[in-house]
Amino acid sequence: MMKRRSFRSGLAGCALLALGAVTIAGMAAAEPIEFFQVDGVSYDAAVPTPEEVIGWGLGDRPVRHDQLVSYLSQIADGSDRISVETIGYTHEHRPILFFVVTSPENHARIDDIRAAHLASLEPGAAANDGPAVVWLNYGVHGAESAGMDASIPTLYHLAAAQGDEIEATLDQSVILITAIFNPDGHSRRVNHVETFGGDIRTTDPAHEQHNLWTAARTNHYWFDLNRQWLLQTQPESQAWLEQWHEWKPQVSADFHEMGTESTFYFHPGEPLRRNPLIPEQARELTLGIARHHISFLDSEARLYTSEEGFDNFYVGKGSTYPQVNGSLGILFEIGAARGGLIESRRGLVSHADNVRTHFRTSLTTIAGGLAARDEIAAYQREFFANSMTAAQRDRDRGFVFTAEGDPARVNMFIDLLNRHDIRVNQLARDVRSNGRTYRSDDSFVVTLAQPQYTMIRSMFDRLTTFEENVFYDVSGWTLPLAYDLDYTALGRDWSADLVGAAAQPAELAAPAPPRSNYGYVLRWSDYYAPRGLYRLLDADLRVRVATEPTAIATHMGATSFGPGAVFVPLIGQDVDNDAIHQLVTSIAREDGVAVHAVTSGSTAAGSPDLGDGNGFRAVRRPEILVLFDDGLASYDAGEVWHQLDHRMHIPVTLRRKNELGGMDWSRYTHLVIVGGGNTGLSDRTRERVNQWIREDGGILVTMRQASRMAQTEFLGMEAVDNDADDDGEAPTERRNYADMGVDDAEHVIGGAIFQTDLDPSNPIGFGYSDRDLPVHRNTSFTLQRPEDNPFAVVAEYTEAPLLSGYASQRRQDEIAGTPAIIAQRHGRGTVVMFADNPTFRATFRGTERAFMNAIFFGGLIDRPFGEYEEE
Structure with a gap:
């Protein structure tokens, strides 16, 4: 066995790199608990170390989530300084642990401490001399292992350290720790590292063990949980945010990893990229805490950087959200060791050393918060006082x-x-x-x-x-x-x-309809109507959908319904009337969809009767294939998967884009292709998909870049290049190199919200109450307007489309008046193209409906037969 190495210096790593390819015995990267213990601090031997419980030192092998839960829970159960509770579960049913660390005396009155802290933030309240409240986030990104494993030495130290300093720290503070934020992504990373690990450690960055980022970064449905502080669509973020507001901590630290070649970063961030709602004083106080990090890092001659590269603008991130809620948010980023030990130009990067750095800066965060406790507490009180003053002046x-x-x-x-x-x-x-x-x-x-x-x-x-x-x-x-x-x-x-x-969220349940002798109708404008419709189709019921506004005789009298209303006739079904009534009652109660009992097939004057073949058309149960990977955006694919599977309870077949050989295409009714850097299909696949659409009646639904691909590859249209010069080549203006970062971003659309004009009479527009439809847009290309079909554009951008966010005037002018959603026949099938991502971060409820309409009503799109000359 090789002698244990300390990687506090890159010199040894540089010497090894000079020898060429490097392999190191498996235990070389592991570090015993002494590597993490603070010099001059004695530790209680009764507190178990990671080696004693897990079986190895940090850095030897990944720590599985169940091992982490077991070890940290054992520490908490044996310590009068720590309490632990499970605050939620992930999609894969893994627990999320929340720790409260403070002195035994504080624990005895912890509810009073929390109440007094919150009371001090009320307008006009007196200052509170209670403990500082510090929050530590570990592991929001599953691929960033140091951010997760740092919770181990941190909680060990807080439980086992002895002496006046730790006693004073625990007496003067309440430390809140979530370990870990993203158990599902963490488990995916551990599985990958173990799968490609060997007896001999391979440090070559090309080794597959080091090649995992987005897939493990995200949660089960491939959501980036560090964007979820604001949006709150995932169970992990919902669990931790509830605790955050239960305490409203004064300091919130968020631990991450970045590219291996980077060193170490900590907030405050880029000065010019600060959300205007964040007071400048927050930056000044964060600088004060940063001096504590600097003192530690300088003592070990470590490389680091601050105040550059990272912004504080989007309020949904773990280091920015606290800052628009009266807290100090601090981001930490360290160059990743990926598989555990990896070569870099700055030497060998060790996972154990990264964990130690995050652990030690956890301690400097606590120390910095305590050193400026009075100033930070006063700032937090002032933040809420100023908020109330601004509110009273707000017109x-x-x-x-x-x-x-x-x-x-x-x-x-x-x-x-x-x-x-x-x-x-x-x-x-x-x-x-x-x-x-x-x-x-x-x-x-x-x-x-x-x-x-x-x-x-x-x-x-x-x-x-x-x-x-x-x-x-x-x-x-x-x-x-x-x-x-x-x-x-x-x-x-x-x-x-x-x-x-x-107001609180009301019960989802809608009233159960009375029994009908004719049939039932479901209102399509209800958000979960697609879930109800799928339940009907999955029960092998024959269902018809209104293609225009109609007034139907129901148990409540003549009732108006918009296009998309779902009619379930009793006649012609293979299921008895009692079972149908039971099912529609469940849909009303469980899915919150308004269901009416129909009393007659005759409708009000001007409305199609229920037997009208054009006014009410049959729909089929969707069998959906969603492509992912191989150049497609994982986030986009995950959002589609989440919308269909988790929200609408519709089964989805996931398949890698480049692994479509041998597929039985007759099984599927829908193919969904999301955006990304490479949306192209192989020649053979493209021909088969084209045949599936044209001859088999398949429905292709595309988003962002895939929509431009669909126009060129399936519909024979030429792509529009928004950056092309109409006059051919033109001389390039000379610019200063220092301005490259800002200039490059001038015409990048920074995730803005645009306004579109929607045709609610189109099947893709069914269920909307007006023509205004906000969409999320983060691409600059535009779709072409079909020349021979004036009815194909479901939604187009308005002449002044920007509603919120950044887009240069040039991009606004280019996008104005272009198609946002196109739906047109292609042979016997249909192609529905979204210029944007309608399921963006599971938050854009308006465009999610258009996506669900594409799933259920794409087959209702007709082809025009008239001659329409360009005006």
Whole structure:
């Protein structure tokens, strides 16, 4: 066995690299607990070490999630300094552990400490002399192993360290630790590292053991959980955010990994890329804490960087969200060791050493927070006091919103606001504002005069101009637009008597319909109507869908329904009437879909009768194939998978794009191809898919770059190059190299929200109450308008399309008036093309409906037969 190495210096690694290919015995990268213990600190021998419980030192092998849970739980169970609880479960049913660390005396009154801390943040409250509250995030990205495993030495140290210093730290602070944020991604990474590991450690970066990033970075449905602080669509983020607001910590640290060649980074971030809602004082206080990191790093002559490369703009990240909620958010990034030990130009990078660095900067975060405890506490109180002052001066006064005909969608938005500790009230009386009447029975109001004023503004505001146009993530996240809500600032229409009772998400259940002797009809505008429709089709019921507005005789009298209404006749079914009634009752109660009992097949004048073959058309059960990998964006594919499987309970077949040989295409009704860097298909696959569409009636649904591919590869259209010069080659303007970063980003669309004009009479537009449809856009290309089919464009961008976020005027002009959604026949099949991603981060409720319409109603698209000359 080789002698154990300390990788605190890169010199030894550089010498080894000079020998060429490097292999090191498996134990060489492992470190015993002494490697992590702080010099000069004695440790309680009764507290078990990782080697004693897990069986090896950190860095030897990956620590599985069950081992991490077992070890950390054992530490907590044996310590009067630590309490632990399971705060939630992942999609794969792994527990998420939450630790509270403080002195035994503080634990005895922990509820009082928390209550006093929260009370001190109320307007006009006195200062609180209680402990500092520090939050540590470990492992939001599953591929970033050091961020997860750092929880092990951190909790060990907090449980076992002895002496006056640790006693004072525990007495003066409450340390909140989530370990780990992303158990499913973490488990995927461990499996990969173990699968390609050997008895001899291979440090070659080309080795497959080191080649795992996006696949393990994400959760089960391939969501980046570090974008979920704001959006709150995943169980992991919902669990931790509830705890965060239960405490409202003063300092929040977030531990990550970056590219192997990078060194070590810590906040504050790029000065010009700070969200304008974050006070400058937050940066100054973060700089004060940074001095503690610097002191440690300098003591070991480590390389590091700060104040560059990372922004604080998108409020949905773990280091930015705290900063628009009165806390100090601190991001840590370290060059990844991937498989455990890897070569780099700066020497060998060791996982154990990375874990130690994150552990030691966890301690410096706590120390820095304690050193400036009074200043940070005063800043947090002032943040909320200033928020209330700004709210009282804000002329908007409050926002009113509704989702006409879709209580589930408005319920989800209320739940989202509640998760961010934002108070929502029922609208007490009807009000007319900004040209629209909001009714009290289905509208809600958010008053700005509440402590979460800053968060409200961050969610409701529409920003379209920025000091600098470089964004690490999306630039526009106006969430009422994402949910396709009708909303407005009340301003002069505000009145205190508009604020009714506090609103909570209502029960999803809709009333059960009475028995019918004719049939049942389901309202398509309800968010979960696609889930209900699939349940009907999966039960082998024959179903017909309204293709135009209609007034149907129901148990509630003549009832108006929009296009997409689902009619289930009793005649001609292979299932008895009692079973049908039981099923539609379950759909009403479990899916929240309005179901009506039909009393007659005759409809009001002007509406097609229920037996009309054009007014009501049959739909078939979808069998959906979703492609992923091989150049397709994993996030996009995961969002489609999540929407269909998790939300709508529709089974999905996932297949790698380059592994389609031997597929039985007759099995599938739909093929979904998302965007990405390489959406192209092999010649053989392209020919087979084209045949499947044209001859078998298959429905192709594409998004972003795949839509441009569909136009060129299947519809024979030429791609539009928005960056091409109309006059041919033109001389390139000379620019300063230092301006490259900003100039490159000038015409990049920073995840903005655009407005489109939607045709609600098109089957892809069924279920919408108006023509305005906000969409998320993060690409600059445009789709071509079909020349011979004036009905193919379902939605197009308006002439002034930018609603929220960044897009240069050039890009706005290029996109204005171009197609956003196209649906057209191709032989016996259909191609539905989305210029954008309609399922973006499982948050854009409006465009999700268009995607579900493509799934269920794509087959209803007809081909025009008239002659339409260009005007």
